[in-house]
Amino acid sequence: MASPTPTDTAAHDTSQIPAPEGSITVTVRILRFNPEFDDEPHWESYDVPALPTDRVLNLLINIKSYVDGTLSFRRSCAHGICGSDAMQINGVNRLACKVLIKDLLAKGNKRTTISVAPIKGLPQMKDLYVDMEPFFEAFKAVKPYLIAYGNEPTHERIQSQADRERFDDTTKCILCACCTTSCPVFWSDGSYFGPAAIVNAHRFIFDSRDEGSEERLDILNDTEGVWRCRTTFNCTDACPRGIQVTKAIQEVKQALLFKRV
Amino acid sequence: MQFHKYDVLIVGAGGAGMRAAIASATESGATSPRTAVLTKLYPTRSHTGAAQGGMCAALANVEEDNWEWHTFDTVKGGDYLTDQDAAEIMAKEAIDAVLDLEKMGLPFNRTEEGRIDQRRFGGHTRDHGKAAVRRSCYAADRTGHMILQTLYQTCVKHGIEFFNEFYVLDVVLTDTENGPVASGAIAYELATGEIHVFQAKSIVFATGGFGKVFKTTSNAHTLTGDGMGIYFRKGLPLEDMEFYQFHPTGLAGLGILLTEGARGEGAILRNESGERFMERYAPTIKDLAPRDIVARSMVLEVLEGRGAGPEKDYVFLDCTHLGEEVLETKLPDITEFARTYLGIDPVYEPVPVYPTAHYAMGGIPTNVDGEALRDNDTVLPGLYAAGEVACVSVHGSNRLGTNSLLDINVFGRRAGMAAARYAARSEHVELPDDAAETVEGMVQHLRTATGGERVADIRTELQQTMDSNAAVYRTEDTLKQALSDVHALKERYGRVAVQDKGKRFNTDLLEAVELGFLLDLAEALVTTALARKESRGGHAREDYPDRDDVNFMRHSMCYKLLPEQKEENAPLGLTGFTSDIRLDYKPVVFTRYEPMERKY
Ligand SMILES: Cc1cc2nc3c(=O)[nH]c(=O)nc-3n(C[C@H](O)[C@H](O)[C@H](O)COP(=O)(O)OP(=O)(O)OC[C@H]3O[C@@H](n4cnc5c(N)ncnc54)[C@H](O)[C@@H]3O)c2cc1C
Ligand code: SF4
Ligand code: SF4
Ligand code: FES
Numbered sequence: 001m002a003s004p005t006p007t008d009t010a011a012h013d014t015s016q017i018p019a020p021e022g023s024i025t026v027t028v029r030i031l032r033f034n035p036e037f038d039d040e041p042h043w044e045s046y047d048v049p050a051l052p053t054d055r056v057l058n059l060l061i062n063i064k065s066y067v068d069g070t071l072s073f074r075r076s077c078a079h080g081i082c083g084s085d086a087m088q089i090n091g092v093n094r095l096a097c098k099v100l101i102k103d104l105l106a107k108g109n110k111r112t113t114i115s116v117a118p119i120k121g122l123p124q125m126k127d128l129y130v131d132m133e134p135f136f137e138a139f140k141a142v143k144p145y146l147i148a149y150g151n152e153p154t155h156e157r158i159q160s161q162a163d164r165e166r167f168d169d170t171t172k173c174i175l176c177a178c179c180t181t182s183c184p185v186f187w188s189d190g191s192y193f194g195p196a197a198i199v200n201a202h203r204f205i206f207d208s209r210d211e212g213s214e215e216r217l218d219i220l221n222d223t224e225g226v227w228r229c230r231t232t233f234n235c236t237d238a239c240p241r242g243i244q245v246t247k248a249i250q251e252v253k254q255a256l257l258f259k260r261v
Numbered sequence: 262m263q264f265h266k267y268d269v270l271i272v273g274a275g276g277a278g279m280r281a282a283i284a285s286a287t288e289s290g291a292t293s294p295r296t297a298v299l300t301k302l303y304p305t306r307s308h309t310g311a312a313q314g315g316m317c318a319a320l321a322n323v324e325e326d327n328w329e330w331h332t333f334d335t336v337k338g339g340d341y342l343t344d345q346d347a348a349e350i351m352a353k354e355a356i357d358a359v360l361d362l363e364k365m366g367l368p369f370n371r372t373e374e375g376r377i378d379q380r381r382f383g384g385h386t387r388d389h390g391k392a393a394v395r396r397s398c399y400a401a402d403r404t405g406h407m408i409l410q411t412l413y414q415t416c417v418k419h420g421i422e423f424f425n426e427f428y429v430l431d432v433v434l435t436d437t438e439n440g441p442v443a444s445g446a447i448a449y450e451l452a453t454g455e456i457h458v459f460q461a462k463s464i465v466f467a468t469g470g471f472g473k474v475f476k477t478t479s480n481a482h483t484l485t486g487d488g489m490g491i492y493f494r495k496g497l498p499l500e501d502m503e504f505y506q507f508h509p510t511g512l513a514g515l516g517i518l519l520t521e522g523a524r525g526e527g528a529i530l531r532n533e534s535g536e537r538f539m540e541r542y543a544p545t546i547k548d549l550a551p552r553d554i555v556a557r558s559m560v561l562e563v564l565e566g567r568g569a570g571p572e573k574d575y576v577f578l579d580c581t582h583l584g585e586e587v588l589e590t591k592l593p594d595i596t597e598f599a600r601t602y603l604g605i606d607p608v609y610e611p612v613p614v615y616p617t618a619h620y621a622m623g624g625i626p627t628n629v630d631g632e633a634l635r636d637n638d639t640v641l642p643g644l645y646a647a648g649e650v651a652c653v654s655v656h657g658s659n660r661l662g663t664n665s666l667l668d669i670n671v672f673g674r675r676a677g678m679a680a681a682r683y684a685a686r687s688e689h690v691e692l693p694d695d696a697a698e699t700v701e702g703m704v705q706h707l708r709t710a711t712g713g714e715r716v717a718d719i720r721t722e723l724q725q726t727m728d729s730n731a732a733v734y735r736t737e738d739t740l741k742q743a744l745s746d747v748h749a750l751k752e753r754y755g756r757v758a759v760q761d762k763g764k765r766f767n768t769d770l771l772e773a774v775e776l777g778f779l780l781d782l783a784e785a786l787v788t789t790a791l792a793r794k795e796s797r798g799g800h801a802r803e804d805y806p807d808r809d810d811v812n813f814m815r816h817s818m819c820y821k822l823l824p825e826q827k828e829e830n831a832p833l834g835l836t837g838f839t840s841d842i843r844l845d846y847k848p849v850v851f852t853r854y855e856p857m858e859r860k861y
Contacts, residue, residue, distance in 0.1 A: 036764065065716070069716075070763065072767075072768055072769075075482055076308065077310070077481045078517075079311075079602070080601070081310055082306040082481065084302070100602075125766060126765050129766050136303070139417075145415060145417055148364075156359075156360055157364070158375035161372075161373065164368060164371045171407065171410070209366065
């Protein structure tokens with residue numbers, strides 16, 4: 001098969017995409033890359049019908065279904081809960097299933113261009129597929145599991161509502177990588193753990209039932225650890241779960257400085 | 262082609278698969294069986310993470326409760342099609358299942374005394390139906406997320422080996438003197454397009470449900486019933502496929518779920534005039550009646566002209582009296598779903614809702630140790646199933662809310678332990694020479710096919726006919742329509758072509774494979790639904806509105822005929838249809854409870 005070359009919109013026949021009543025035309029630009037054919041990534045554009053209530057994910061699915069089956073991206077739940085479809089949408093990291101077209105339209109529903117690219121800092125494997133292994137390796141490195149010594153209690157461990165509340169925010173993480181791949185420190189040096197791993201360390205460091213804080217804090221005190229963070233808040237802005245990522249990182253730093261959690 | 266050898270192979274990394282993996286690797290008592298998990302998604306992307314409301318166990322942390330009441334509710338909720346021995350095991354082991362998760366670190370919401378908090382849920386009652394009981398253990402409205410994360414964290418802790426983005430497309434059976442024995446699985450690696458052969462002593466299927474046969478569903482795009490489809494294509498039975506649950510409160514038009522936990526916290530269903538219509542259908546527990554009853558009631562409200570909205574095609578879930586505090590702390594995610602996807606703020610406005618396809622009660626028949634059955638009672642050695650892919654049957658014809666998160670933990674664990682113990686006492690069975698042939702043929706065919714049919718067209722039409730003809734209410738006519746549509750679509754599927762001919766991340770090809778499973782399962786669902794001429798639980802027939810215990814107090818067993826068996830088939834006595842499905846029936850297990858009329 002011939003390699004798809006960068007094209008302008010006219011070249012893509014999008015007429016097969018069903019256009020429901022009330023739909024408008026949106027131009028979707030996608031940074032495409034197929035390692036079997038392409039030397040490097042390139043942009044392609046598609047004029048597609050969209051309802052204001054459509055999610056960006058719907059548009060990608062339609063392009064794949066009716067225009068070009070080779071377009072590749074991860075998706076599963078389609079409502080912001082599984083963390084599959086993190087991508088750059090108009091330059092910012094978002095879940096494609098959580099961004100509605102109406103929120104991207106200029107005033108008066110004027111014609112709009114939406115650009116979609118893979119999240120940055122992880123190798124692009126094909127179209128919007130990136131290699132997630134380095135991300136999950138960083139996660140695993142912070143011992144993201146309950147560490148408790150001694151005999152297991154016969155019933156549940158007791159935890160006060162206030163103690164439970166202490167780490168509530170960081171339990172919401174869906175490991176989507178929006179934060180880590182928006183972090184300038186991570187871009188310039190992939191060996192930095194990145195905010196997602198620190199969020200997941202925080203989840204256990206501040207859990208009153210956990211006894212592994214010291215081990216984890218030692219790991220995070222390392223050269224790849226929390227001190228690399230320059231508090232730019234990109235990660236917090238990117239988090240689709242509304243987690244106060246930078247605040248969590250600050251709390252870990254405090255815990256290191258004052259040796260208490 | 263690559264070759265791997267393990268003792269225990271787990272297919273699927275949702276709650277059931279990971280619970281099985283943990284049990285196999287750490288709890289079975291067998292000396293460290295080599296365990297690997299194959300999953301088409303990264304573990305934390307599994308749809309268990311979407312579960313919201315909770316997991317029931319009679320901990321009695323906030324009010325009097327016991328496992329016998331829980332068993333009774335499960336049996337009655339399933340409209341007496343539940344196997345009572347299995348329900349009893351589940352309700353008893355529920356307590357340890359919740360405590361195990363807590364010990365693994367799951368952050369449950371807490372009572373003032375610091376114990377695990379519990380809330381009300383549909384169909385769960387005190388003392389055999391007297392009133393709703395607080396039995397559901399929960400973590401806000403992200404209980405499934407916390408279960409999935411906690412199990413994954415525990416797998417990381419134990420260093421369990423995962424093959425992520427590996428699609429299992431076939432199970433290998435070896436014929437022996439004593440009949441077929443499971444000997445391995447064939448997987449397709451998404452990143453490379455390579456085929457991998459995994460030899461194993463025991464294999465646990467935990468691949469989840471198949472909600473994508475419907476258009477309006479709470480299920481993920483990836484829930485395409487692969488495990489059930491693979492099993493079915495081997496000529497092995499699927500049990501109770503006609504029982505598919507519609508959850509009452511999907512966001513209207515979208516299907517995204519709003520947990521029953523909302524009603525557990527006091528939210529109320531209202532029709533257009535604002536009437537609390539569930540008072541008419543279930544006077545005692547009203548909005549907390551089981552899902553089949555609530556879903557049917559909602560559809561009746563709409564059919565009788567009392568629906569809301571411009572098309573009068575939905576009802577309202579009213580949370581406005583709960584207050585912002587309760588919504589933000591106990592139901593934050595669903596509050597956000599309504600805001601994001603419908604632009605409606607539940608704090609101030611009632612939310613438009615309508616039933617959404619949610620859960621498969623049926624699946625691969627198993628016994629209480631997760632051993633897969635190849636007929637009514639013969640075990641298929643080496644093969645196990647747990648979670649939504651399986652039918653134990655603990656849910657009968659209608660699952661109670663929270664009993665699936667429970668099911669995946671209790672029976673995931675049981676299947677994992679049984680698989681590891683079986684592996685410890687067995688040798689690897691030799692794989693047949695042509696083990697990978699079917700998958701290689703399928704992949705090769707799809708990569709080179711040039712027919713004019715498009716996956717998306719067939720899938721859309723399938724989902725449309727299933728929504729119109731095989732959803733909450735069914736009749737002989739609608740089901741026949743669905744069956745003839747499915748047959749036509751299967752015929753077109755024979756000419757399906759994919760555009761992506763490449764090897765790397767070829768999801769185009771895999772979507773075509775998944776569609777094939779969906780078509781087979783839709784046919785199984787519709788065929789068994791046609792044959793069940795009664796209404797029970799999740800299967801409501803307008804033309805047979807009553808439960809018929811004389812003729813239908815039995816599980817359906819549905820077999821796909823292999824090419825060499827086809828001639829013998831006399832399909833259902835339905836004239837005008839050819840079918841490659843054979844039906845059989847299996848008795849329900851009764852222990853304590855005699856069937857009664859079901860009133861709430
Ligand atoms: C929105 C929503 C809310 C819910 N809320 C509740 C609730 O509050 N309480 C409750 O009890 N139940 C609830 N349920 C039901 C419950 O969540 C599910 O039934 C349960 O989580 C299913 O778990 P599972 O492990 O069987 O499957 P899943 O979690 O769906 O996992 C399936 C796994 O199989 C893998 N897989 C699938 N096919 C293949 C293949 N071909 N090869 C390799 N791997 C494969 C996938 O990668 C995945 O890891 C809810 C369901 C939904 C959809
Ligand atoms: S706050 Fe720290 S972790 Fe977050 S983006 Fe900035 S540098 Fe990265
Ligand atoms: S902290 Fe937020 S952005 Fe980062 S991985 Fe978790 S959910 Fe995604
Ligand atoms: S598809 Fe699951 S988060 Fe978007």
